[in-house]
Amino acid sequence: MTTEDVLLRSDSGRVRTLILNRPKAYNSLTVELKERLLAELRDASADQEVRAIVLTGAGKAFCAGQDLKQHIGLLQAGDDAPLRTVTQHYNPIVRAIVEAPKPVIAAVNGPAAGAGAAFAYAADLRIAAASANFLMAFASVGLGPDSGASWTLQRLVGYGRAAELMLLARPVDSAEALRIGLVGEVVADEDLAARAQELAAKLAGGPTAAYARIKGTLTAAAESTLEEALAEEDAAQTALGATADHREAVDAFVNKRKPDFTGA
Structure with a gap:
């Protein structure tokens, strides 16, 4: 692993941890990061030695969603790649998480917004650091939900709450996320990584x-x-x-x- 990698991968026992690694940009999703994440999720699913997957972020954020600087830059340059990213990247990533034949744990270490939050919703289990929060900000930029959020969020918190969070683009802190069932556990920031590994190791040792x-x-x-x-x-x-x-x-x-x- 090198610090220049946009995505870091590490194995501990039978647990594979994937770390979104653009901390200065709050791990926002560039084309490169999306393609790496999809490839690594597929690789982890196919690897018989890997029996549980942890997805988390480097630095103070889990994932801020789409990198809007790259997004607008490509559009202004006449490149329609951003208009294809849902089909080429986001949909396959969510399918890879949901359809992985092994447990996927989202260790939400900080803010999770847009597609980043949706990736966490798609995971089987979610653990949040106390400083974490979730934001469905699609309406704020004149867009509808993507990355499966319309499917996953209402299954976690119900239609009414999901509509509220999407229409009002209202952030949810970790305490509320626990109360409404968006996450299963909240721990101190400094304990998140260890707790996620503990839970993943337990699952990796299971059937x-x-x-x-x-x-x-x-x-x-x-x-x-x-x-x-x-x-x-x-x-x-x-x-x-x-x-x-x-x-x-x-x-x-x-x-x-x-x-x-x-x-x-």
Whole structure:
């Protein structure tokens, strides 16, 4: 890793941490950073040695969303690349987070706005530093939501609250984020990295095959009927019942020992 990298990657045990690394620009998203993040998320998903992913930011911010300086500069130069970024970057990044076959934890170390906040919403678990806040500022720049925020945010906090946060572009501090269910935990700023690694390590030692199916059934159920959800659960249980992790968990329970999950 070098400090010039726009995205840093580190492995600890079976946990991969991806760090957005443009701290002077509040980790705002340039084309380079978006492309690197997408590539690293896909790589982490495919790597069998990686069993949990942590996404966080360098410096005082998690991610300020789109780099508007680059955005307006390209538009003024007649380059329509900014108009393609939702299709080419944001949508694939959110799919990579949601569809990752392993848990993704957003360790929100500071302000998270726009697409940056949406990336956190797409994660499976969110831990926030006390100084963190969330902002859906799309309306302030005459745009609608992207990066899946219209889908993820209302599933976290409900339609009414999601509409309020988007229409009014009202920031949410960490205390309110915890109260309304936007995050699952708030810790002191200095404890965030360690707590995220602790939680990720716990998940990495768990039945990751089951985690992948849990994520899949939850996503499917969000847009299905009861009968469709029951069928999805049935299929998942049938498949997971044949895994080594299930047999290991049952044997460990019967013999009163801690299971040793392999993800198989």
